[in-house]
Amino acid sequence: MSVKKSWRAVIGWPLIVCASALLFTGCSQPESDAEVITVYTARNEQLIKPLFDRFQAETGIEIRYITDNAGPLLARLKAEGKNTPADLFLTVDAGFLWQASEEGVLAPLDSPILKANIPASLRSSKDDWFGLSLRARTIIYATDRVQPGELSTYEALAEPEWNGRICLRTAKKVYNQSLVATMIKSLGEPETERIVGGWVKNLATPPYSNDIQSMEAVAAGQCDVTIVNTYYFGRLQKDNPDINLAVFWPNQSDRGVHINVSGAGLTKYAKNPAAARQLLEWLSEPEAQYLFAEANEEYPVNPAVEPSAEVKAWGDFKADNINVEAAGRLQAEAIKLMDRVGYQ
C-alpha cells in the first residue's frame, strides 16, 4: 500500500485524532513512512500522549493514534486486514492482548531488549505482545469496620462470615473475567465455581458497573470489602486522602495477588515495523516505564524500576506469577462459570 493511500485511509476515519487537529503534531502529509507510526490505543489520551510526545522529541518519529475501547479497535484491525495503517495495538488487560494474538492481528517480535526488560509472565509466550504496566486486582476494606487480620485470601471472601458484606464490580468487565480465569488455572474449575458462588451469596448490593462505585459503597458503609484494581484506589485516595479505605494484599502465603497488565503488540501488517519496535522497546526502558506507570498509578513491568511514592506507600506484595496469558485462554470458561453462579 502506498503512503498516500495509507494516509488517505487514516484521515477518513471518524475517530481519528486528526479530527481535532491540535492533538496531532499537525495533520500534514508525512514526508516518508519511516517517520510516522500509527497506534491503535485503548489507553486514553491523557495517559499516553505525554509519553508519545517525549518519544517523538527524542527520536523524531511521529506517532499518530486512535483511541477507542479495545473491542472496537480489535474489530477494526481485523476488518482492515492488510490495509490497516496501525503499526501497534496498545490496550489494557492480558485478556484483550491474548485475543488479539489469537485472532492473528499481531506479529511476533524477537527483541532482546523487550525480553530483558519484561518478565516472561507479563508477555506473550509467542512474543507477539508485551506487558508495559502492571496493576494488581486486590482487596480494599473499610478501615473502620474491618481489621486486616480478618482478611486472608480471595477464597476466604466466600465464607459465611462475609455474608452481606461484599461489593463487587460487574462480571461483564474483563477485569473480573481475568481474575476468575486465573483462579480457574490455579484452583481448578469446581473450586473456583464454589468460591465465586460464595462471593455472589455474600454480596451486599448488586454488582457495580465500575471499581470506583464499588469502593464508594464500601466507604459509605453499604458493604465492608471489595475487589478492585489498585490504580482506581489511587485515584480515590488522591481526591480524598483521609478516605476510610485501605489496601489488603491477599494470598500472600500461597499464589499471591492477581495482577494484570496493559501492553502492546506489533500489528501483523505494520507499515513501519522498525519504528514501531523502537517505540515498544523505548516504552520498556526505565525512564518511560516510570512515567507510563506513574501516569495511572500503576506498577512498572520492568523490575529495575520502582513505582511512584504514592503506589509504594501501599506496601510490597507477592504477585501471582502465573503467566497473564491464562486470563485470555480461560476467559470463556470464566464467563460461563460466573454466569452459572448468578454473578451478573
Ligand code: FE
Ligand atoms: Fe481500568
